Amino acid sequence: MNRREFLKKALTVAGISFIGGKKVYGGDSSNLSQDTVKSTGNTANRKNWLKYEAVKSRKLPTEPYAVLVDITKCIGCRRCEWACNEWNKNPNRPIKEFEESKDKAPSVFDRIRRTHAGQFTVVNRFYDGGKPVYVKKQCMHCAEPACLNACFVDAFKKTSHGAVLYNPSLCVGCRYCMIACPFDVPAYEYYDPITPQITKCTMCFDRITESQVPACVEICSADALRFGPRSEMLKLAYERINNNPERYLPHVYGEHEAGGTNWLYISGVPFEKLGFPKLDKRPIPDYSKNFLFTVKVLEIVAAAPLVWGAYYMISKNRKKKESQDVQSNEKQ
C-alpha cells in the first residue's frame, strides 16, 4: 500500500465516521432527532399561507390568541411532537416511540435539540438539582417578529390571530430570518437544491381559524399547555403564580420579552437555566427598523444615479484608454 492509497482509505474511513456510518450502512434509524430527513415534503407553511389568504376577508379576532406553557407540569411524553408532525404532515414515527424516549437510555433527550426542517417543535430535558425539567420549544410568535423585520421580500406576516406565518412563494432563501430570530426557530431545508423553504411552527393557524386548538395543545396529556386569548392566558398565569408562590417564579416569560410573544411560559426554575435567551422589553425590530428603512429609500432614490455614474466612469475610462492606445500607436 503506497502512501496515496493509505491516505485515500484513511480519509474514507474518517469521512464515513464523520457523516455517521449508520446512515451509510443502513443502521437503526429509530432515533428521530438525528434523522437527516431526505425530504420533509413540507407543505404546512404553504397550506397555512393559503389559509391566511382565504380567511383575510373574514371577521378577524379582536385579540390575539396565546398558548400558556406550564413547565412544572410537563412530563416529557413528547406527544406534542407527534401530534405536530401528524397534523402538519411532517415525517413521523409511531407515537409509542415518542412516549418511550423519557425512560430510555440513551435517549433523544441526551442532547439539547432545536427545531429543524420537518420538525416544528422539540421538547428538551434540563436538570434542576437532579430533577428533570422538560421544556417545549417552538416558534414564540412574537408580537413584533424579528424574522418579519429582517425579511426584505416580506415573506412573513403577523396575523391578528397572533400567529406569524411564512409565505414560501416569496422567499428568496437568504436565511436572514434565521439569524434575526432570538429563539433560533426558523429552520431551512438545506437538502433541497431547487425549492428550499424556511419551515416553522404556524401556531396551527389552519386549526385556530376553525375554532380548534393547536394540535399540541389538544394532545397534551399533562395539562401543561393551554390555549386562549392572550389576556386570559396572562391572567391564568398570574393566578397560578399567586396561588402557588413556592411552586413558580413570579415571572411570565413572553409577557414582555422582545416586546411580548404569543407563547407564554411559567416555571419554577430560572429561565436562563432552561435555554431561554435573556431579553429585555425592547422589540428586536426596534434596533434595525430605521436603518433598514433608509436602505430601502436609498435603493429607490439613489439606485439610478449610481448605475448611471458607474456606466459613465467605465465608458470614460475606455475612451481615455483608446485615445492613449491611438497615441502610442502613432508614436510607434
Added chain:
Amino acid sequence: MRNFGFIGVLLFVAFSGLGIYTSLHSEPVSKSLEAGKDIIAIAHKEVFGRLEYGTVLFEHQRHVEALAKAFKKPDEMLCQECHVQDKFGEFFFEFPKNIDRKNSQLLKNAYHEQCLRCHQKLSFEKIKTGPVILSCRECHKKGNEDMTVKYPSVEFDFSLHGKHVEKNKKDCSLCHHTYDIEEKNKELALVYEKGTEESCYYCHDLNKKRGPELSKIVKIAKQGNWGIEKAFHSLCLNCHLHNKLESKEAGPMQCSKCHTGKYKAVQELKDIPRPERDQPKTVFINIEESKMKGVPFNHEFHEKNNKTCRSCHHETLKSCKECHNLKGREEGGFVNILTAYHSQSSQMSCQGCHRSLMEKKDCKGCHYFIAPVKTEIANKEVCNRCHSGKKEIEKFALLDVSTQKIKEEVTIKHIEKDFEPVKMPHYKIVKKLTDMSNQSRLATYFHKDLNTMCKGCHHKSKEEAEAKKDNPPVCTSCHSVSFDSQAMGRPRLQAAYHTMCIKCHENMALQKPKTCTDCHERKRGI
C-alpha cells in the same frame, strides 16, 4: 516528502504552542482537603488580598507530635510554645503571637520569623525539623496555591449540652455569660447571672442583623473580633486543656475530633432532656386588645421537635410579646405580633414554619395542589383550629378508615384504544395517606375528618353543590374525555389524571411508577 516533513514540523510547533498556551491560561482549580490530619490553610486573603506565593498548608497535629518528642512533654503542655496567654492563663489560639494582625507586612514578617526561629533552634539541637532558611517554595508548595481547607461547622446539640450539664453538676457559669453594658471596667463586664443563659450565637454571630439592645453587645464583640469561631475555640479548648492538665476527663483538642461533619437529626435528640430555664410546658398565648381568642401552645412539644431554641427564639429566649406588640415597636424591628406569629415567609413564625413542613415529601403529595390558606382570607373554621380560646391543649382524634365505606378499587378505562384499563388501589391510597396524617401532630390538627383527606385528590369537594352530597365528586363529573370548548380552562380527563397522579407520586418521591406501563399495560398487538 521533504515538503511533508516541513508541514509536519509546522503543525507540531503550532499544536505544542497551543498546548502550552492553554495550560498557562487554564482556570486554577481550588481543591478542598479532607479534614483528617488537622491541616490548617494559612492564607489570610482578607489581609493580603492577592497572594504572592499562594497558600501554606500547615499540619497542626504533626507539629504537636514533633514538639512533644523534642521537648519530652505531653501534648497539653505545649500550647504556649506558639500561642499567647492572657494574665489568667487563658489561651488565644492564634498565631503568630502579639502582633497587629491587620497589618500585612507585620503579619508576613511575624510568620517568617516565628516559624523559622523555632525550626532553627531545633536544628541546632540536631532534631529533625522543617525548613530553616527562607526558601519560599519549601512551605509555599507549588501544588497548594489555591487550596482551601474547610472544616464542617460543629453543632453543639442538646445531647452534647446535656453531657456538659451532667459533668459540671449543673454549673452553667462555666460557659454561659452575659455582657454588662453599664460596666465601665471592661475586664469585669463579662458576668454570669443565673436565669439568663442563652445561645452563644445571639452575641457572637457577627453576620446577623440584630435589634437595638443586642446590637450594642454585638458591636463590642465585633471590636474584639469575638466571632463564633474565636469564641468557641477560646471557651471549649481552654476548658478541655485545663481538665487535661488537672488529669480529669477532658474533651477533644484536635480539630477533626469536634469537626466531624456528622449531625444528629431531630429524631435522635427527642429523648434527651432539654436545658432547664423555667420554661413552661404549655402556654396560653393571649394578646390583650386583640380581636382573636387565645391560642393554647404546647411549648414542650415544640422543644422536642426542633434542634435549637434559636429556631423560634431568634434573638433572645424571652417570650415573643417582650419585643412584638400589636402595633409593632423598634425592639421587634417594627414587626407586629400578628406578623410575628403568622408571617408566611419567616421560619420563626408559627405559620411560616408549619407551612414549610408541607414541603416534606409525605405532605407534598396533596399540598402541592392545595394552595395554603392565607391569613388575610382565612375563614372562621380554619382560624379556630388554633384560636380556640381554651387554656388546655385539645387532643384530636385520629382518622379511622376501617369503618368507612371507601371503594376498594377504581378501574379507569377511558384509554382502551392503546392501553389496558388501569386498576387503581383506591383504599390502599387512602389508608396510606391517613396513616401518614395520623403520625403527624400538625396534620391531625387540620385534617379533622376523613373528608379533608379526600380533598387531596377530589379537589372540588368544597363547592357548595358537591359538599351536600355524600360522596366527593369523581373526576368524570367535570373532566370530559375530549377537549371541551365550553370550558377551555379545564384540563381533559387524561390530563387531569396525569397531573394528579404523576405529580403526587413525584412529590412523595415514590419509586413507582417510572414508566407509562407501570400503570397501564399497552394493548397487545400495538
